Amino acid sequence: MTGPPAGSDAAGRSEADQVLAELYAAHWNRLVRTAALLVRDTETAEDVVQEAFVALHRHWGRLREPDLALAYLRRSVVNGARSALRRRTVATRFLAKHGPARSEERVEPAEESALARTGHEAVLEGLQSLARRQREVVVLRYYADLSEAETADMLGISRGAVKSHASRGLAKLRGLLHEDRSGRAEGGTSDE
Amino acid sequence: MSEPEKWARDLLARAAEEVEPGRRWEEIQRATTDRRTNRRGWWLAGGSAVAVAAVAAVAAVVVTRPSPPPPEPQPAGPSDTPAAVESTSPTNEGAAAAVYFAGDTPQGPRLYREFRTVETRFLDPVRLSIEGDAEDPDYGSLWPEGAEADGVTYYDEPSGGLLQVDLTDASLRERPAGMTEDEARLAIQQVVYTAQAEAGARAPVTFEVEGEQLEQVLGVPMQQVGDTWQVAHAAPLDTLSRVSLSDPAEGTVVGDGALEVNGAANAFEANVVLTVSDGPRVLRQEPVTASGWMGERLFPFETRLDLSGLPPGEYVLTARVDEPTEDPQVFSDTRTFVVE
Structure with a gap:
């Protein structure tokens, strides 16, 4: 049994919601900037960090440690950035063959x-x-x-x-x- | 810290500072709410524990209190948690920081940004700002002579965090003779903008002297939220100069015939005009387009000025933004540089 020892569904949710809100307020900007340095464009960076927050919420029941949450977010951001770049490499190859145009011309x-x-x-x-x-x-x-x-x-x-x-x-x-x-x-x- | 590492910190900090993260809170909430309704009891799902326990990475610059956060958001009461919260974080490596200083514009004093290398995160940049220790001679501080901060702490909780600035002198509660209310407000924003740039978050700022919160600073009342007296950041376009140069730094020596220029502006149709002069004569003039202009913020611009043909000597670079109002106003920022 790996679930939380006690507490109702509602308690688990509201704790996760609250932690998420705090982390968002304190770290969203810096994490997006970190991601932007990894993936280059801001929108992809926002996607990556957004996904990290959603994943954290999903895993909160097993994590349950506010001190570890930031590390978890960072790790998700690094992993998410890798995936985003892999997807983009494919797209760029296609563009190189079929047309010019950097996106933010x-x-x-x-x-x-x-x-x-x-x-x-x-x-x-x-x-x-x-x-x-x-x-x-x-x-x-x-x-x-x-x-x-x-x-x-x-x-x-x-x-x-x-x-x-x-x-x-x-x-x-x-x-x-x-x-x-x-x-x-x-x-x-x-x-x- | 080695020279290349210092260079890298500075470089990345500047590049990151130009990234303006959009808000995604609604999207995140929607995604987490959907999950709840679709998969009830999601946190009971089995499987191996997420392998994060080995990771103990907390950013060096963020102060985290050791105990878990209280169930109800409550204003951080910094003064009642002395030992747990070490003021700021000395890095033995040096870091790049954005420091905001006051300078003149046609609309009165506004803030300009300078990137500096600092030893201690949070405290050093705030000190430089308050003391007006700018590299550009046109910049200064609106704080009275002798004003000093001896601690800056970022409380990484609750709900948005809080920046605490410790001042050394309780007389800073009052507005000094000769200082206008606008100047006092902008002086406070020097600190707010500088500290928030360090935090990477728009956390409100509270001022303390010897553990006592100030309910007003330089005669400006702080806003009471819970039991914290605090001040938020003021709207960028009412606070910042419409144009601010980041590079070159004051006194840069140019050897290869070109000058890298970048900065931030909010200009009509994104037009920024760069000129190079040797005093009276304008020798080069070139427009540059900022990355945007519709919005309540400054947008980055950057270019490379060809200086070929300029004899060795000292020159002034000016970045200019014209406000095409009925009574046209010109905002500008200048840097002196040397051609070898």
Whole structure:
């Protein structure tokens, strides 16, 4: 028997509802931002985090530990982000074959290439160029503020692996963003 | 913390700050309600325990009280839980933080945002804000000279959390001579915006001096909610400058002939105009489009300015937003940079 020791249906529900409301108020923004760094676009990030909250509610009976709930949410977000990216890879392959168009086109093509190389767009794009583990480690360590040990637990890998993914991920990200800088400085837009 | 790690923290914090999460509470409620009606007794479902017990990840910056939350939401009474709640969380690594300072606009003082590297989450950014310790010489603080915070705590509960700012001087209850009510309100919002950026949540702020909540700050009454005296964040467009530069930082040295520019604005038709001048003369002018403008917030913009042909020297970058009202108003933010 793995169910809760006591308490009625209603008590279990209202506790789950209350915990969910508190977690939403305190962590929704930061979790969506974490997810956005993992999956790039905000709407997908919201979907992923929403699903994590629903899953937490579903599993509350077995979890029953407010202190663990945030860790559960983070883990769900990381897993949800992976699934979202897998689905998108398929869609992107299709688009590459059958048509152009990045989804959030809103500026002239000439400006667009400049936009893609600076600021937060460049960072989000750069993160997508990292290997999956590297991206997860970099985001959990340097945005979500998890320690090496916490990151290792979260991803189910060793601390040594966290270290090496972090340093390779950072080196690659740095290279990507700097490459753009020097590439554009020397060759302008004519290098393609 | 190593240099690349510092760089990464700063980079990710800035990128994340531009992500504006939409609300999904109704959707979540709907989904969890449906589940209840469709599958009664769902929590009794068997199966192996979810393998989360091994995970003990609580964000370093979030203070969680050790005991389970009380059944009824009640205002956090920070002063009665001394040992359990360690004020802020010293990171030995340094972190990037958004700090809000006051600066001039045609509508009087408004807040501008500066990204800074801090040692201690929550407390350092709030201190920088109150003390007006900005890198941009155009920014400052509306708090009176000598005002100081010595603790900032984020209570990660109940229902939305609460930010507590400990001030060192009870005289900050009163408004100093010469300060207007608008200035006092904006001074408080410097702290509210800065602390909320750290929390990543719009949690209300309560001010305390030596364990006593202040029922007013700088002569501005706090709102009483339960037994907490608190203040919420004010509407962004009444509080923030319509344009604020994030990059470049003040005094940036440019070596490769181009300047990366980004910031946030709420501009008519999303139009932000960037100019580079050497004082009197405007040498470059370029429009940039923010990611939006219909809405009660600022939208990010970013571009890369070609500086080729500019001789070495000191220049001023200006980001300008025109309000096309009958009495046109120009909001701007400036940065000095150096071409090598």
